Amino acid sequence: MFLKSIDTSGLRKDSETLFDIFDKVVQEVGVENLVQFITDNDASYKAAGKKLQQKYDSFYWSPCAAHCIDLMLENFSDPRHFPVINETIKKARKITKFIYNHAWVLALMRKDFTKGRDLCRPAQGKEIVEIVLEDREFWAQCQFIVKISEPLVRVLRLVDGEEKPAMGYLYDAMERAKGNIKARCNNKVSVFNPFIRIIDARWDKQLHSPLHAAGCFLNPAIYYNPCFKNKNDVARGFMACVMMIELDIDNQDKIIEKLELYKNAEGDFGHFLAIRQRDKINPVAWWTNFGHEVPTFQKFAIREYKKGRDALDPINLENIDLMEEWVSEDSELIDGEDLDWLLDLGNGDKRVSSFGCFAFLDFDLNPTKEC
Structure with a gap:
């Protein structure tokens, strides 16, 4: 609210x-x-x-988690450390700017004002042709940039959502993103290490807190997954959260007393329906349905999450639409000449949509809404 x-x-x-x-x-x-x-x-x-x-x-x-991850992506193109990536992104921005400045505006001009003639400047068009058709290294670098950035973009889309609770997924999502980047770099340390160091620096110093670990610990879809290896780390984060957030000492003791029931999936937590529903419903709904045997623990767990309108739906990183709702900033894509055309359009919709894979290359990944 x-x-x-x-x-x-x-x-x-x-x-x-x-x-x-x-x-x-x-x-x-x-x-x-x-x-x-x-x-x-x-x-x-x-x-x-x-x-x-x-x-x-x-x-x-x-x-803001979205801002922190956005900064990680920006650091991937830092000209001091990644000059080739920086130059590739500059070329990609020229292409996206050309498309944004001339696609729908030119279509309107062709239809109503110029009798089908184009308004683009030949010199600019020639530069774009050279990049797109003749610069083979450009496309190879594009592929590499998308390869290393896509895992983080998925996490960014996760934390930027407004309706589904991301707290219980962020810790694991970051670990999976790092693992995915390593795999995409064929596990070559010299290739992936600079990017992993950037992620770790911002994650450890700015974003990560015991709250994220506790959210992961209380997410049955992750904690009970046989592939999840960080159970001790998230358990420590959970303990820290109990001490910080639960002000009543007696309630702290009640939570710790019932902790083994959850860890070992005993009692209601071990019911065949609770097991089957671990990765089918959101953690809020799971604790609401199967935490009645430990009411104090249940209340604490539900406080860790934001209950959105889609609280029954779990989050799947692989199903996140990377293109949905991305909007590029007008100021970086429209030059003075094109701005005049926009002003002449009166009250029309002046937003400019992102285009294809260049949404990754632009690294202007902040949606037009506040964190």
């Missing part, structure tokens, strides 16, 4: 001002009702969020 908005146009956006605003919201909602407080990655927001967590010490502050 939407709670409130605040007009901050007359305020400084320093950490102290933001902390005061956030603190009032926490007090209004009730600290006992908070699990996670999320802000963007700007330094002042990070400082305010961390100060808020330190004050109450009963919930977690986290930066």
Whole structure:
């Protein structure tokens, strides 16, 4: 639900001002009702969020997951470390800009104003032809960029969703993404290691928290999977979350007392229906249906997740549509001459859709909505 908005146009956006605003919201909602407080990655927001967590010490502050993963992808094209990728992306942007600037606008001009004649400048078209038809290394690099970025883009689409709870999937999704990148690089350390180091640096220092590990621990589809190898790590994260979020010491003890039932799939957790439903329904629904034997544990587990409208549907990374809802920023794709044409169109839809595989190459992966 939407709670409130605040007009901050007359305020400084320093950490102290933001902390005061956030603190009032926490007090209004009730600290006992908070699990996670999320802000963007700007330094002042990070400082305010961390100060808020330190004050109450009963919930977690986290930066925007979508922004963190977006920054990982941006680092993949850092010209200081990956000059070839950077140059390839520059060429790809020229192609996408050419397409965006001339596809639907030219179609309109051909139909209503120019009697079928084109408006594109020959020199620009010649440059694009050279890249597309003559630069063989360009397409090889395109293939490589898509290969190493696609696993992260899937995680980005996962955390950027608004209706399905991603908390219980993020930890495992990041591990799977890294494993997928390694496999796509034929497990050659010299090839995949620079990209894995980028992911680990931002994951360890900015994004990962015990909350993500606890969400993974409480996700039966992942925790009970025989292929899942990090049970000890996520169990430690779960323990840390119990100590942080559950303020009642007696409830902490009740949760720990029943922990072995869950770990060993005993009692209601071992019912054949509970086993069959592990990967068929969302963790919220699974705990709601099969956690009645351990009510305190059940309540804590459900608090870890956001219950969206599609709460009955599990998340499958392989089924995520990588193209859905991606919209490129107008400012980077439209030059001054084309902007004049847009203004002449009045109140028409001025959004520009992404095109084909170049959505990966553009690395402008922030959707036009706030985190």
